[in-house]
Amino acid sequence: MALPSPNLDDRRFQQLVDEAKRYVQQRAPEWTDHNVSDPGVTLIETFAYLVDQLLYRLNRVPDKNYLAFLDLLGIRLYPPSAAVAEVDFWLSAPQPDTVTLPAGTEVTTAAGETGAAVVFATTDDLRIVPSELTRLVTAPRTGEQTDRTGALAEGRDVPCFQAAPEPGDALLFGLPTAVPRCVVAVRLDSRVEGVGVDPRQPPLVWEAWDGGRWQRCETGSDSTGGLNRPGEVIVYVPAGHTASLVSGTRAGWLRCRVTEAEPGQPFYSESPTVREAAVFTVGGTTAVEHAERVTDVPLGVSEGVAGQSFRLGRPPVLLDGEPPVVEVSSPDGWQRWEVVEHFGRSGPADRHVRVDATTGEFAFPPVLREADGTLRPCGAVPAKGARIRVARYRTGGGPAGNVSRGAVSVLRSSVPYVARVVNREAARGGVAGETVDNAKLRAPETLRMQERAVTAEDYEIIARQAAPSVRRVRCLPDRDAGAGAVRVLVVPDAVADEGGRLCFEQLIPSDQVLARITAALDERRLIGTRLLVEPPFYQGVTVVARLSAPAADADRVRDAALDALHRHLDPLRGGPDGTGRPFGRPVQYGEVFGVLQRAVGEAVVEEIRLFAADPVTGRRGAPVDRIDVGAGALVFSYQHQVVVTAREPEVRG
DSSP states (O other): OOOOOOOSOOOOHHHHHHHHHHHHHHHOTTOOOOSTTSHHHHHHHHHHHHHHHHHHHHTTHHHHHHHHHHHHTTOOOOOOBOOEEEEEEEESSOOSSOEEEOTTOEEEEOOOSSSOOOEEEESSOEEEOOOOOOEEEEEOSSSOOEEOHHHHHTTOOEESSOSSOOTTOEEEEEESSOOTTEEEEEEEEOSSOOTTOOTTSOSEEEEEEOSSSEEEOEEEEETTTTTTSSEEEEEEOOTTOOEEEETTEEEEEEEEEEOOOOTTOOOOSSOOEESEEEEEEEEEEEEEESEEEEEEEEEEEOOSOTTOEEEOSSOOOOOSSSOOEEEEEETTEEEEEEEOSOSTTOOTTOOEEEEETTTTEEEOOOEEEOTTSOEEESSOOOOTTOEEEEEEEEEEOSGGGOOOTTOEEEESSOOTTEEEEEESSOOBOOBOOOOHHHHHHHHHHHHHHTTOBOSHHHHHHHHHHHOTTEEEEEEEEOGGGOTTEEEEEEEEOOOOOTTSOOOGGGGSOOHHHHHHHHHHHHHHBOTTOEEEEEOOEEEEEEEEEEEEEOGGGHHHHHHHHHHHHHHHTOTTTOSTTSSOOOTTOOEEHHHHHHHHHHHHTTSEEEEEEEEEEOTTTOOBOOOBSEEOOOTTEEEEEOOOEEEEEEOOOOOOO
16 A cells, blocks of 8 residues: 655634634733734634645645656656548549649638637648550450550550459559559449449459569549449559559559459459550648647757756657657757657767756756766757757647548648548647646556566557557466566557547558557566557457337437447446457347347337447348357447337327
8 A cells, every 4th residue: 555645734713713712822811802803813714824835835735745756856747749541632623744743731720619720731742643554464264365455545455354364353554653652543434334244243352563572552432333334443552552563564554354243243254345545633631730840940049058958948758650850960060969768878978958848948958967976968068159949849739639520621721723621530649748747647656567467467458558549458468478478468548430430441541650669568567478469359249230219209219229338338338337349358139139128218128139240241140149259359230230110209198
């Protein structure tokens, strides 16, 4: 248990007043009017109030000492982090020349009635490169590639695949150059439809060549119905797209490939054909962050002594991306000084500086006095009279940047040829700066761990410190990999879409977050411990329910039932305490029945069926009364179905 903290003086206002009155009775017995209307009593109460405030401040001394101890231990408040999202910039029309959007281009959410717009800025330059179709090549799974460009120019029907298509058949589109991070439209006109497929779910995938392999592309609207009719396919080309030599021609290559059909998915019985084809660029995609880049901020002038510190006027300093750039003037120009975590490894000539990200304070190396009286410099000292500046740093961040998909929709300033912007996925990663109270709780954990990961709790704490944006972390032994292997399961924070629905893709942490956690744990794990950092296994759960309610309440009951199911099975905010559904907890019939019945009130839950579902493929199993999951798995709502039948209102006599 924690050591008890003494109350240095526990007297309160009324006790002080009563003591003063008793003292008056002893020293001045002729003063008999002790009512609040007496001027003397008013003075007593005034002084009692002032003494009460002094006692309050006196009792704050232990807190002040505690914070001083934290400072001696090197405990610093964590700064906020900035939310990040991918934003599509759509052109007003295809352009003949490259359209460049410089880094720092600002986009915002629409200003609402309750708050101001949230501002984001692009992190890199975006080049929207024009494109066109220069080559069309068919590549059957078995056989040689055939250039169909000439046949297409003559207006002949070109079969996209073999006469009887097979998985692996592909249709290749050659562009004059690579179009990384661009959005291209592939326009096709066909006279013969591909027979057999479902236009809403064709067994096709679009890919881009990155110089070493075919990388899968996301696709938007597809009005061709799987190459079944004239229309356009919107393809989001990944950043790795590279011009390469394929089929004897150097170009930027895209392809449409036939995939294996899923169970129950119709497949091609005949190949679709193409008579006309065109490719053109309609936009580009780049990352934006809820942060502002500030440049060329003067800090002050060096006095030429060790241990100097300077403070920014606009803290905090974000450290979740590129570090701030500190420069010191010299006869040869501006010299860059490296930002380090501490001066423990700094030599006398090292140009190092330390930053307190929360307060915006930049500290230069001190000088330490050794036991023999000699002085040891912990780094170089800026020359006297040298000017110091922060050439570049990022500020802002916080949870306000975690906006839902489609929320970023406004260009803050007009950009030539750009008509609109939109974020296809929610922005995430924004975290508020750490509070002092949380730092007090973190300090004992830091002292106990001593920067070493030994227990499962150590792994979880270090993972959260390395990536504050994650919502949940769970460390388990990896029994499949043998003794000494651990799995760290990471669940990112996510912003639900309108209606509180989470998409499966939102629950997968980014590669950057996984790499950051892996690097932090790898430095602190015990020798011989094997480490695996990954998202948990998500078991999709589909609830099919039939309810009965008065016809006038049908819509309300259906919405309430769906909301209750999504909320109860939510891996982030569900569960009994609202912190997320527990890992490994099964889903049972009775549990779901109770959730629905409480949510719908007087409506009657007639029937419930539970199905285990794969959120990736959409496949569902047989109906069961209980869905069991592994110790490292979380359940996830997948396409619940609620039917409300009308019933006659009860007639009461």
